Amino acid sequence: MNVSYPNGIQALSAVNLKIDEGGLWGILGPNGSGKTTLLKAILGLLPHNGKVLFRAQPIKKSAKQIAYVEQKGDFDMDFPITVFQCVLTGTYPKLGLFKKPGSSEKQAVLNALDKLGLMQFKNRQIGQLSGGQFQRVLIARMLVQNADLIFLDEPFIGIDMESEALIIHHLKQMALNGHTIIMVHHDLKAVREYFDKLILVNRTVVDYGATEDIFIGEKLKQVFPYYHEVVLA
Amino acid sequence: MSSIFLLTVMFQSCQSDEATIHTDDKLKVLSSFSILTEMVEAIGGDKVIVHNVVPIGTDPHEYQPRPNDIRFASGADLFVYNGLNLEGGEKGWFTKLLRSVKADPNKIFKIADQVTPLYLTEKDGSKEVNPHAFISPHIGIIMAEAVRDALKTVDPAHAGFYEETASEYILKLTSIDKLYRQKFGQIPEAQRVFIASEQAFQYLAKEYGLKEGFIWAIDTEENGSPEQLMHAIEFVRTYKPAVLFVESNVDTRPMKAISNETGVPIYSPAIFSDELGRPGQGADTYLKYLEYNLKHIYHGLTGNMEWSK
Amino acid sequence: MGQSFFEFFRYLSEYAFLQNALSVSIVLSVAYSIVGCFIVLRGLALMGDAISHAVLPGVAISYLLQISYFVGAVVFGLMAALGIGFVKENSKIKSDSSIGIVFSAFLALGILLVTKIQSSVNLNNILFGNVLTITNEDRILTYVVSGIVLLAVALFYKELLLTTFDETMAKASGLPVKFINYMVMIMLTLITVVSLQTVGVILVVSLLITPAATAYLLTNKLSSMLWVSTIIGVVSAIIGLYLSATYNLPSGVVMVLAVSCIFVLVFLFNRKTGLVWNKLRLRI
Numbered sequence: 001m002n003v004s005y006p007n008g009i010q011a012l013s014a015v016n017l018k019i020d021e022g023g024l025w026g027i028l029g030p031n032g033s034g035k036t037t038l039l040k041a042i043l044g045l046l047p048h049n050g051k052v053l054f055r056a057q058p059i060k061k062s063a064k065q066i067a068y069v070e071q072k073g074d075f076d077m078d079f080p081i082t083v084f085q086c087v088l089t090g091t092y093p094k095l096g097l098f099k100k101p102g103s104s105e106k107q108a109v110l111n112a113l114d115k116l117g118l119m120q121f122k123n124r125q126i127g128q129l130s131g132g133q134f135q136r137v138l139i140a141r142m143l144v145q146n147a148d149l150i151f152l153d154e155p156f157i158g159i160d161m162e163s164e165a166l167i168i169h170h171l172k173q174m175a176l177n178g179h180t181i182i183m184v185h186h187d188l189k190a191v192r193e194y195f196d197k198l199i200l201v202n203r204t205v206v207d208y209g210a211t212e213d214i215f216i217g218e219k220l221k222q223v224f225p226y227y228h229e230v231v232l233a
Numbered sequence: 234m235s236s237i238f239l240l241t242v243m244f245q246s247c248q249s250d251e252a253t254i255h256t257d258d259k260l261k262v263l264s265s266f267s268i269l270t271e272m273v274e275a276i277g278g279d280k281v282i283v284h285n286v287v288p289i290g291t292d293p294h295e296y297q298p299r300p301n302d303i304r305f306a307s308g309a310d311l312f313v314y315n316g317l318n319l320e321g322g323e324k325g326w327f328t329k330l331l332r333s334v335k336a337d338p339n340k341i342f343k344i345a346d347q348v349t350p351l352y353l354t355e356k357d358g359s360k361e362v363n364p365h366a367f368i369s370p371h372i373g374i375i376m377a378e379a380v381r382d383a384l385k386t387v388d389p390a391h392a393g394f395y396e397e398t399a400s401e402y403i404l405k406l407t408s409i410d411k412l413y414r415q416k417f418g419q420i421p422e423a424q425r426v427f428i429a430s431e432q433a434f435q436y437l438a439k440e441y442g443l444k445e446g447f448i449w450a451i452d453t454e455e456n457g458s459p460e461q462l463m464h465a466i467e468f469v470r471t472y473k474p475a476v477l478f479v480e481s482n483v484d485t486r487p488m489k490a491i492s493n494e495t496g497v498p499i500y501s502p503a504i505f506s507d508e509l510g511r512p513g514q515g516a517d518t519y520l521k522y523l524e525y526n527l528k529h530i531y532h533g534l535t536g537n538m539e540w541s542k
Numbered sequence: 543m544g545q546s547f548f549e550f551f552r553y554l555s556e557y558a559f560l561q562n563a564l565s566v567s568i569v570l571s572v573a574y575s576i577v578g579c580f581i582v583l584r585g586l587a588l589m590g591d592a593i594s595h596a597v598l599p600g601v602a603i604s605y606l607l608q609i610s611y612f613v614g615a616v617v618f619g620l621m622a623a624l625g626i627g628f629v630k631e632n633s634k635i636k637s638d639s640s641i642g643i644v645f646s647a648f649l650a651l652g653i654l655l656v657t658k659i660q661s662s663v664n665l666n667n668i669l670f671g672n673v674l675t676i677t678n679e680d681r682i683l684t685y686v687v688s689g690i691v692l693l694a695v696a697l698f699y700k701e702l703l704l705t706t707f708d709e710t711m712a713k714a715s716g717l718p719v720k721f722i723n724y725m726v727m728i729m730l731t732l733i734t735v736v737s738l739q740t741v742g743v744i745l746v747v748s749l750l751i752t753p754a755a756t757a758y759l760l761t762n763k764l765s766s767m768l769w770v771s772t773i774i775g776v777v778s779a780i781i782g783l784y785l786s787a788t789y790n791l792p793s794g795v796v797m798v799l800a801v802s803c804i805f806v807l808v809f810l811f812n813r814k815t816g817l818v819w820n821k822l823r824l825r826i
Binding site (some may be wrong): 455456457458459460462463466484486487489490491493494 | 553557558559560672674675676677678786787790791792793
Binding site for chain 1 (some may be wrong): 701704707708713715716717758761764
């Protein structure tokens with residue numbers, strides 16, 4: 001499979017990407033460079049004038065195979081929903097209309113909660129959780145969705161180290177199992193540890209490919225003119 | 234009140250630009266509502282031009298005058314209104330209208346002035362005048378005389394004419410009054426039970442011996458409150474009228490609720506209280522209106538459509 | 543008070559119109575309490591208010607054409623809802639302004655039509671509602687519409703939940719977000735129009751929002767919120783009718799006051815966010 005995306009939009013221009021299946025991709029770029037915009041455009045959540053193909057088909061057709069974990073700051077934490085139910089909503093796309101989640105769906109939710117160390121919170125309303133805990137809830141939901149193509153937007157902002165470690169562990173696991181994971185990363189720490197492949201964005205796609213090829217001085221300079229040397233040191 | 238809320242945007246006061254609008258020397262009469270208007274036209278004949286303020290289909294108790302009304306009023310020679318609080322009384326809209334055009338008090342006539350008022354049944358003991366005297370033909374006679382006198386006062390040149398038309402008119406009213414007495418007299422007392430939505434028929438009921446029931450005392454108060462409905466249902470259960478009557482200008486749903494509850498049917502067609510009928514309905518003059526009501530009330534109560542004259 | 547409660551039951555058994563009023567009020571309160579939860583969670587309260595006022599020209603035109611008020615009201619309510627959406631989508635005007643613009647225009651048109659028709663009598667009663675004198679046809683209409691709305695909520699429950707909670711994920715994963723949004727608008731319009739019978743144009747938005755908002759303060763789960771909202775809605779409808787029949791007060795108005803009082807009590811005394819409770823807690 002690949003995601004190929006030929007053209008441009010206002011915040012981004014001349015985007016041309018070809019992404020192969022399986023692998024953990026990181027999107028890097030300074031603030032305002034269009035990273036989230038790129039994700040949303042690919043998903044069809046923002047208008048653009050190009051084509052996005054997934055397995056040679058327009059991406060909209062495969063919506064059920066796609067998971068999108070948006071920034072946790074975008075959520076209404078007062079919403080009357082418990083951790084368990086939030087994760088359960090991950091089963092909805094594959095269930096389709098009119099079917100109710102059954103015992104196998106509920107078991108999948110419990111497994112995911114267990115993996116992310118959330119069992120003791122399962123009946124808590126989401127507003128009662130810390131940032132890290134809620135991010136884990138969103139990851140658990142993503143696990144339950146079991147999508148082939150997964151997008152995440154800055155999941156590591158404002159969370160504790162333990163949560164981060166647990167999450168990246170599961171993401172890597174999924175990448176090994178053949179899922180394609182594309183994640184916007186908010187800074188330059190731990191890049192080599194986390195990602196096999198990178199996309200550098202600065203209002204356009206500067207370059208993309210294997211981490212060892214991309215995460216080098218001359219490429220980073222184009223995107224982070226002031227920081228690249230500090231990081232590589 | 235709801236009708237005020239809906240109509241507030243409509244009224245804009247405007248002063249007329251010309252003093253009077255002379256149209257071949259006829260007497261210009263401003264009349265508050267349809268029944269009075271027709272009476273003035275009948276007695277005034279071709280000597281008058283009458284402008285009717287409250288159109289048919291609208292409540293005369295509360296009304297917002299329109300620019301046309303103000304314009305006519307500024308040049309009118311005679312102002313007639315019912316009184317007995319029909320047009321809102323001292324603080325009502327008609328008084329305000331007269332004030333706003335600085336009408337000459339000598340030209341203003343309260344036509345029901347000589348009528349002995351009856352009072353509405355108010356639960357808190359307060360006495361409110363019942364404006365609907367005109368529903369009864371015996372009052373119609375008094376009012377016709379008042380109209381004649383008003384016309385004679387303001388237009389003495391044609392006094393003789395008004396005398397003549399008025400006495401013909403009053404003759405007709407007298408025979409209608411006799412007919413009312415006769416027909417209602419023929420109905421056995423137990424069947425002389427009359428209920429309509431509003432207590433408008435009080436004068437008629439009292440004069441001709443009907444037992445009167447109603448849902449609300451007057452249109453301006455709440456129409457269809459729980460107490461009113463229960464009270465009316467009790468009336469129907471106790472006095473067992475043959476039919477229920479509805480008026481042409483009311484919300485029929487409260488009476489329908491009563492009908493559902495008691496099983497007594499609603500008589501069709503509607504009878505007229507605050508207004509004449511529209512052209513073609515058979516009650517577009519005051520005389521026809523009186524006859525129409527009599528015919529239908531009699532029919533409803535006895536099942537009899539004809540009368541032996 | 544106890545004595546008048548017995549009176550109320552006596553009235554109920556004696557008068558069919560009260561029984562009808564009670565059953566309509568209860569069925570309707572279930573419907574608007576449930577729809578209201580989604581209105582509150584989606585931030586559509588203002589929209590609900592706008593629709594209730596925007597139906598006026600529809601009612602006037604129905605009267606002119608001698609057709610049921612329901613048809614005209616629903617058509618105009620939907621036009622208003624769509625018009626508001628259209629203005630919002632196609633300009634930089636924000637939600638509250640686009641709502642204000644569209645519904646005042648509709649309301650003005652309605653007032654103009656009403657005054658031209660000159661028969662304020664009949665229209666007043668359609669707009670200001672009186673559940674005690676509801677006709678049999680309107681009663682059945684209310685049952686049917688409420689039933690349809692409740693069925694829709696049951697069938698599309700999980701889609702409603704997810705699109706309300708996380709529209710982005712729903713869209714990205716292929717849920718029929720647009721369809722659900724339109725469905726919510728239609729449900730809102732239908733319930734608003736049918737609720738005109740009980741409380742009329744001006745107050746209907748209170749019934750849509752207050753039970754749901756009160757439940758929001760009290761619950762952690764959507765399913766609980768729906769139940770609590772319904773209970774509050776039904777209880778206030780019954781209290782409203784009781785007070786109305788016993789003390790001869792207008793029924794719709796009393797229902798609104800009843801539910802508002804419940805809201806105030808919950809607001810002050812609820813464990814999580816109640817002002818009074820928090821103040822007490824600080825003292826201890």
